[in-house]
Amino acid sequence: MNALEVRGLHTFYGKSHILHGIDLEVREGELVALLGRNGAGKTTTLRTLMGLARPRQGYVRIFGENTTDWPPFRIAGRGVGYVPEGRRIFANLTVDENLKVPLERPGPWTASRVYELFPRLAQRRDNKGRQLSGGEQEMLAIGRALLLNPKLLFLDEPSQGLAPLIVQDVFKVIVAMRSEGISVLLVEQNVRAAVEIADRAYVLDNGAVVYEGPAAEFARDEERVRALAGASAEKWEAME
Numbered sequence: 383m384n385a386l387e388v389r390g391l392h393t394f395y396g397k398s399h400i401l402h403g404i405d406l407e408v409r410e411g412e413l414v415a416l417l418g419r420n421g422a423g424k425t426t427t428l429r430t431l432m433g434l435a436r437p438r439q440g441y442v443r444i445f446g447e448n449t450t451d452w453p454p455f456r457i458a459g460r461g462v463g464y465v466p467e468g469r470r471i472f473a474n475l476t477v478d479e480n481l482k483v484p485l486e487r488p489g490p491w492t493a494s495r496v497y498e499l500f501p502r503l504a505q506r507r508d509n510k511g512r513q514l515s516g517g518e519q520e521m522l523a524i525g526r527a528l529l530l531n532p533k534l535l536f537l538d539e540p541s542q543g544l545a546p547l548i549v550q551d552v553f554k555v556i557v558a559m560r561s562e563g564i565s566v567l568l569v570e571q572n573v574r575a576a577v578e579i580a581d582r583a584y585v586l587d588n589g590a591v592v593y594e595g596p597a598a599e600f601a602r603d604e605e606r607v608r609a610l611a612g613a614s615a616e617k618w619e620a621m622e
């Protein structure tokens with residue numbers, strides 16, 4: 383069974399037509415990278431999958447269930463975790479309080495296990511969200527999503543603004559999630575790092591899928607990786 387199956391998704395913001403018929407899949411246990419330059423529609427895709435934006439056409443199936451018209455809390459309740467862009471942790475709550483999430487699902491992930499995974503967070507458990515570094519905030523946002531004991535996880539640019547060493551830590555955690563059987567859809571600007579850990583990759587441009595294939599194949603195509611990492615649409619289109 384697919385963890386996620388998306389067909390013909392069209393999403394608008396007001397009159398702006400943003401997604402133009404997206405098709406994508408995440409198989410159970412797979413780590414899939416969703417790449418593309420700024421403004422390509424990656425965040426809009428995740429928001430549509432989470433029920434935060436309504437598609438005008440197309441459908442979303444999660445573990446076989448048609449969730450297209452479901453509200454976000456109901457989708458989360460099925461075990462779908464979402465770590466949004468910019469982290470959205472509570473600045474005035476402590477780390478510990480941030481981990482007291484409204485929606486907990488039973489499973490192996492508990493706050494103490496999150497602290498084991500991220501010892502930095504354990505040291506900072508009584509610090510306020512706003513006192514944390516970018517990397518610690520990302521760990522907290524990921525930890526919070528794990529407490530839902532997700533079967534499927536959407537991550538929106540988890541490495542954004544982080545120092546290279548911290549990026550490595552965050553990516554290690556993402557790989558560890560896959561080994562636990564969590565299916566992951568990872569949106570990343572850090573193309574090289576993402577295709578290194580992913581099973582498959584999709585590239586979006588102007589709200590449409592322009593590439594789909596094994597991540598290893600993508601990683602070997604140095605010119606493509608460079609064009610996308612440079613985030614230049616012209617270079618990318620010249621290659622099609």
Ligand SMILES: Nc1ncnc2c1ncn2[C@@H]1O[C@H](COP(=O)(O)OP(=O)(O)O)[C@@H](O)[C@H]1O
Binds near residue numbers: 400422425427
């Ligand atoms: N709330 C919004 N209202 C109108 N247009 C938006 C809104 N959010 C994003 N967009 C536009 O939708 C397009 C896709 O944006 P987004 O999904 O954020 O791209 P990405 O995450 O790939 O950078 C961009 O052209 C952006 O300007």
Ligand SMILES: [Mg+2]
Binds near residue numbers: 424425426467
């Ligand atoms: Mg985005």
